[in-house]
Amino acid sequence: MTSVRVERLHKIFGPQPAELVRRIERGAGPDEIKAAGGTAAVVDASFEVAEGETFVVMGLSGSGKSTLIRMLNGLLTPTAGRVLVDGEDVTAMSRKALRAMRQEKMSMVFQHFALFPHRTVLDNAGYGLRIRGAGKDELVEKATEALNLVGLEGWGDRYPQQLSGGMRQRVGLARALAAQTDVLLMDEAFSALDPLIKREMQDQLLDLNAQLGKTVIFITHDLDEAMRLGDRIAMMRAGRIVQIGTAEEILREPADSYVAEFVHDVDRSRVLTAAALADPQVTAPADAEPVAAGTPLRELFLRLGARPDPVPVVDGRQRLLGAVTPAAIFEALSSEPETAEEVSDA
Ligand SMILES: Nc1ncnc2c1ncn2[C@@H]1O[C@H](COP(=O)(O)OP(=O)(O)OP(=O)(O)O)[C@@H](O)[C@H]1O
Numbered sequence: 001m002t003s004v005r006v007e008r009l010h011k012i013f014g015p016q017p018a019e020l021v022r023r024i025e026r027g028a029g030p031d032e033i034k035a036a037g038g039t040a041a042v043v044d045a046s047f048e049v050a051e052g053e054t055f056v057v058m059g060l061s062g063s064g065k066s067t068l069i070r071m072l073n074g075l076l077t078p079t080a081g082r083v084l085v086d087g088e089d090v091t092a093m094s095r096k097a098l099r100a101m102r103q104e105k106m107s108m109v110f111q112h113f114a115l116f117p118h119r120t121v122l123d124n125a126g127y128g129l130r131i132r133g134a135g136k137d138e139l140v141e142k143a144t145e146a147l148n149l150v151g152l153e154g155w156g157d158r159y160p161q162q163l164s165g166g167m168r169q170r171v172g173l174a175r176a177l178a179a180q181t182d183v184l185l186m187d188e189a190f191s192a193l194d195p196l197i198k199r200e201m202q203d204q205l206l207d208l209n210a211q212l213g214k215t216v217i218f219i220t221h222d223l224d225e226a227m228r229l230g231d232r233i234a235m236m237r238a239g240r241i242v243q244i245g246t247a248e249e250i251l252r253e254p255a256d257s258y259v260a261e262f263v264h265d266v267d268r269s270r271v272l273t274a275a276a277l278a279d280p281q282v283t284a285p286a287d288a289e290p291v292a293a294g295t296p297l298r299e300l301f302l303r304l305g306a307r308p309d310p311v312p313v314v315d316g317r318q319r320l321l322g323a324v325t326p327a328a329i330f331e332a333l334s335s336e337p338e339t340a341e342e343v344s345d346a
Pocket residue numbers: 013014039040041059060061062063064065066067068221
């Protein structure tokens with residue numbers, strides 16, 4: 001399996017980009033960079049994505065998400081910094097090595113997926129295999145398997161115009177899956193879809209990942225999507241990553257007022273889980289039925305109605321993590337999170 005590591009990555013558009021990176025390192029802000037004719041699209045980004053992890057990059061339009069993801073597979077060359085895929089520096093690869101890396105290790109799914117109108121769905125799904133030089137039998141086998149995985153069983157002989165928008169996006173996903181790369185880069189892959197279909201695709205990605213264990217780097221400007229899909233989320237603002245954490249960490253301890261504002265309207269009862277509130281010091285009644293660590297607070301809250309006692313919480317192996325008191329549930333659901341700024345000011 002493949003891991004991805006990003007070290008002090010910068011991308012500056014405009015004249016003398018390397019000089020502008022030096023100025024940023026000496027403390028220049030976005031206004032100074034702008035005055036010098038540059039755009040600081042990505043500034044000093046560092047993170048590591050573990051094998052099998054779904055890492056979401058989240059931010060408003062123009063915050064640098066697409067620029068960042070395009071540097072991961074070498075579509076854009078960084079102004080400074082390194083991208084390591086399986087320990088190999090993408091920024092130092094030849095064109096040929098880059099092409100091989102994209103074919104063998106990282107597939108990309110875009111928002112507006114380009115399907116070839118005159119090729120069948122099966123051919124479209126197998127496109128990555130074809131350019132890699134796969135034989136016909138292998139192409140048919142792997143593309144069919146990928147189409148089945150995304151719920152398009154039996155559609156291989158059709159043409160793109162016979163499919164709905166959601167189905168076409170599934171073909172895009174199937175193409176990435178058929179290539180059997182360990183890493184999927186998904187750039188606003190579901191953003192153009194209707195809300196219901198979008199949700200279906202998210203469920204499908206979660207399902208697929210439970211089966212296949214791919215490393216997914218997923219870009220979105222949709223916070224609900226980020227929270228549903230991400231094992232961890234990187235919050236970007238004006239080119240910088242301002243916080244990296246799980247949905248719960250970001251909700252409970254936003255790094256600054258920008259992130260706090262962003263997550264303000266999130267339905268905490270659906271995102272926060274029993275695990276975050278389980279206190280090993282609290283004992284639940286012996287006959288209380290335990291809940292799984294991932295149980296959303298909403299469900300815990302509903303359960304309290306029947307019996308207002310502490311609720312025991314167990315992990316996947318039925319080990320006791322602690323218990324959640326009704327008071328902890330009320331507090332988590334009603335309190336405003338403190339930002340890290342406020343905590344350090346105090
Ligand atoms: N080729 C380019 N030349 C100059 N500036 C660019 C170029 N590509 C992107 N930018 C600028 O870099 C900044 C980051 O853009 P980027 O597309 O990465 O943001 P984003 O978060 O992906 O936004 P969106 O969701 O709208 O695509 C923006 O200010 C954008 O205008």
